Amino acid sequence: xxxxxxxxxxxxxxxxxxxxxxxxxxxxxxxxxxxxxxxxxxxxxxxxxxxxxxxxxxxxxxxxxxxxxxxxxxxxxxxxxxxxxxxxxxxxxxxxxxxxxxxxxxxxxxxxxxxxxxxxxxxxxxxxxxxxxxxxxxxxxxxxxxxxxxxxxxxxxxxxxxxxxxxxxxxxxxxxxxxxxxxxxxxxxxxxxxxxxxxxxxxxxxxxxxxxxxxxxxxxxxxxxxxxxxxxxxxxxxxxxxxxxxxxxxxxxxxxxxxxxxxxxx
Amino acid sequence: xxxxxxxxxxxxxxxxxxxxxxxxxxxxxxxxxxxxxxxxxxxxxxxxxxxxxxxxxxxxxxxxxxxxxxxxxxxxxxxxxxxxxxxxxxxxxxxxxxxxxxxxxxxxxxxxxxxxxxxxxxxxxxxxxxxxxxxxxxxxxxxxxxxxxxxxxxxxxxxxxxxxxxxxxxxxxxxxxxxxxxxxxxxxxxxxxxxxxxxxxxxxxxxxxxxxxxxxxxxxxxxxxxxxxxxxxxxxxxxxxxxxxxxxxxxxxxxxxxxxxxxxxx
Numbered sequence: 189x190x191x192x193x194x195x196x197x198x199x200x201x202x203x204x205x206x207x208x209x210x211x212x213x214x215x216x217x218x219x220x221x222x223x224x225x226x227x228x229x230x231x232x233x234x235x236x237x238x239x240x241x242x243x244x245x246x247x248x249x250x251x252x253x254x255x256x257x258x259x260x261x262x263x264x265x266x267x268x269x270x271x272x273x274x275x276x277x278x279x280x281x282x283x284x285x286x287x288x289x290x291x292x293x294x295x296x297x298x299x300x301x302x303x304x305x306x307x308x309x310x311x312x313x314x315x316x317x318x319x320x321x322x323x324x325x326x327x328x329x330x331x332x333x334x335x336x337x338x339x340x341x342x343x344x345x346x347x348x349x350x351x352x353x354x355x356x357x358x359x360x361x362x363x364x365x366x367x368x369x370x371x372x373x374x375x376x377x378x379x380x381x382x383x384x385x386x387x388x389x390x391x392x393x394x395x396x397x398x399x400x401x402x403x404x405x406x407x408x409x410x411x412x413x414x415x416x417x418x419x420x421x422x423x424x425x426x427x428x429x430x431x432x433x434x435x436x437x438x439x440x441x442x443x444x445x446x447x448x449x450x451x452x453x454x
Numbered sequence: 455x456x457x458x459x460x461x462x463x464x465x466x467x468x469x470x471x472x473x474x475x476x477x478x479x480x481x482x483x484x485x486x487x488x489x490x491x492x493x494x495x496x497x498x499x500x501x502x503x504x505x506x507x508x509x510x511x512x513x514x515x516x517x518x519x520x521x522x523x524x525x526x527x528x529x530x531x532x533x534x535x536x537x538x539x540x541x542x543x544x545x546x547x548x549x550x551x552x553x554x555x556x557x558x559x560x561x562x563x564x565x566x567x568x569x570x571x572x573x574x575x576x577x578x579x580x581x582x583x584x585x586x587x588x589x590x591x592x593x594x595x596x597x598x599x600x601x602x603x604x605x606x607x608x609x610x611x612x613x614x615x616x617x618x619x620x621x622x623x624x625x626x627x628x629x630x631x632x633x634x635x636x637x638x639x640x641x642x643x644x645x646x647x648x649x650x651x652x653x654x655x656x657x658x659x660x661x662x663x664x665x666x667x668x669x670x671x672x673x674x675x676x677x678x679x680x681x682x683x684x685x686x687x688x689x690x691x692x693x694x695x696x697x698x699x700x701x702x703x704x705x706x707x708x709x710x711x712x713x714x715x716x717x718x719x720x
Contacts, residue, residue, distance in 0.1 A: 355698060356706055362699040366674070388699070392706060393713045396720035401695045404670045408632075422720075429667045432621060433628040433654070440622055440658060447659045454662035454688075 189436060190427050191413040193262050193283070193382065194220075194228035197253070199237035199245060208238070208245050213252045220253050226418035226451075230283050231257065233274075234264035243270055250277045262309075262415075266293060268300040275304065283307040285415075286349065287336075289314035289328055298339060307345040308336060309382060318351055325350045325368035326375075333376055343378035347413060352383055355398070356391035362402065366409045373410035381406075382413035385423075400426040408434060425452040455702060456693050457679040459528050459549070459648065460486075460494035463519070465503035465511060474504070474511050479518045486519050492684035492717075496549050497523065499540075500530035509536055516543045528575075528681075532559060534566040541570065549573040551681075552615065553602075555580035555594055564605060573611045574602060575648060584617055591616045591634035592641075599642055609644035613679055618649055621664070622657035628668065632675045639676035647672075648679035651689075666692040674700060691718040 196219055199205045207215040220231055231253065235245035242265065253261065254277065263274045264285040271284060284304075287297040288311040301308060312319050312328040319325040329348045336346050350368050353361045369381050388402045389395035400423045403414060407430045416423055428446040431437050446452035462485055465471045473481040486497055497519065501511035508531065519527065520543065529540040530551040537550060550570075553563040554577040567574060578585050578594040585591040595614045602612050616634050619627045635647050654668045655661035666689045669680060673696045682689055694712040697703050712718035 359698070359701045359704055359706070363701045392709070394718050394720040397691060397695055397718060398699070398709075401670055401692065402699050404667055405674050405696070405699060408671050408674055425663060426667065429663055430671070432625070433664070433668050433671060435625045435629045438625055440625075443658070443664075452660055452663060454660040 189412075190407065190431055191229040191380075191382075192227055192418050192424075192427070193230040193232050193413060193415045194223035194226075194418045195232050195384075195415050196223055196417055196419070197231060197249060198234040198264070200234070205237055208235070208248065211248065216249065216252050217256050220257055220259075223418045224257060224259055226421075227424055228259065228418040229413075230260050230262045232262040232264050232285060232415060234285075235270075236265060242267065243273065246270055246274055247277070250274055254279065268296045271300055275306070281305045281307070283309065283347070285309045286311050287332070288312075289331060291315055294335075298335070301336070301341065302339045307347060308341065309347045309349055310336065311349045312351050318353060319368075322364050322368040322371070325365065326371050329368070329372045329379075330375065333379060343376055344380075347380040347382040348372060349383035350381065352385060352387045352402070354390035354392075355388055362388065362405070366405055369406065369409040369411060380413050381409075381411040382415060383411070384415045396420070396422060399423065403427065404430045407431070421451045421453075428452060455678075456673065456697055457495040457646075457648075458493055458684050458690070458693070459496040459498050459679060459681040460489035460492075460684045461498050461650075461681050462489055462683055462685070463497060463515060464500040464530070466500070471503055474501070474514065477514065482515065482518050483522050486523055489684045490523060490525055492687075493690055494525065494684040495679075496526050496528045498528040498530050498551060498681060500551075501536075502531060508533065509539065512536055512540055513543070516540055520545065534562050537566055541572065547571045547573070549575065549613070551575045552577050553598070554578075555597060557581055560601075564601070567602070567607065568605045573613060574607060575613045575615055576602065577615045578617050584619060585634075588630050588634040588637070591631065592637050595634070595638045595645075596641065599645060609642055610646070613646040613648040614638060615649035616647065618651060618653045618668070620656035620658075621654055628654065628671070632671055635672065635675040635677060646679050647675075647677040648681065649677070650681045662686070662688060665689065669693065670696045673697070687717045687719075694718060 235242050260280040262283040262285050284306050286309040310332040312325050350365050355361050385399040385403050389398035432443040499515050501508050526546040528549040528551050550572050552575040576598040578591050616631050621627050651665040651669050655664035698709045
């Protein structure tokens, strides 16, 4: 089953930032409940936007969200000190967003991850920047997988983000990622593939149809998780429909549920 | 580039049948022009619905359509006598819809095809009925390809229809076809894959989202043609968007044209 990481609790979103500033717990609780009802499997929590306030904002957000949901959270910060605090605050084993091959981030995150009970999003980014080919993505992913396994993480807890890039800059950017994902999954069947989709449509109009069509293609290639807005019913409908077409929805139960709840419309 | 076979000129559609009965040429001409403007590459012409009148109806339709378009037609009939007449009437090398491995149809169509300048849709149907597995589809396709090549047809003129079956009856019916198409294209890169999509959603609600999501998956597998209604702007938008994401739309020109003409909407 495809896993949805709900992206909405992020202080870079104006309304979330305002709620954090005003300690408006009701707004945050309502948003989390809506994401859960819409089918989120994880709630991403990112408190990075108010410079100098990340620690207190993360703490308040986790204190606000913790009591009202049993869903696992995705703790989203580049700072291991904040992740340590957050990790201690959550009930369920969280997902951590993220590690990469950039030397600074890699060197600070590896000691944090050692011995932790968590899932980890691993970005195919290194100090040279974004990957430039399918092989480059595959190599970076394999390096991340090997390093994470070496500190005791299971493949099933590793979520590789191949880093989707804009099709507007180069018409091969779509197949570059699709080919890489197929290969990574072939070599590491237990590893998950995740990430945001919206970079694919950067610079183009009517972006959402591009994002959800690309998600359908990515699911076929092996993507089994994504960081998206679960309140976007069209992308959720694309996920349910694609899951069914790829054989993961026995008796079309989830599809039919989506139609009954008005999420799926022709 | 993906090829659209416009399916609308079919006397099983009420309005077309009425137009044929009333010799309402204007209606037919208008419909063909709309299909052409919407991006059809072929116009399917099927006059089979009025029992006993197929020959005269086909003749009238071709006389009506011929003078107003330079687009190739797809002559859609099980009767070689009617196809012979139709073949002589058209200016451009037509597509013929269709041959299959059913003994009667195969034995009457093969002599017709010998030496003709045309494209042919070849259905993976035989006297046992629909194919029951990926391997079954692949075997039937290969048999059709071999037989057609043996009478002098080029791979590039062969359009294999793998016969999409309802996902509601069996959750593996989607991947069964997708896997088969990948394999057929791998073994015969010049051969085209075509067909209708709507069988996939038979028995389910909100069918169109299923059809167009499946089309995106089929295009990734290697389908490069389909028999659809080009006036369904959502399925045309799915084709343009998928073509772009799979690297077939340099500088996103076709996508941007689709947005400007209001065909593509988020």
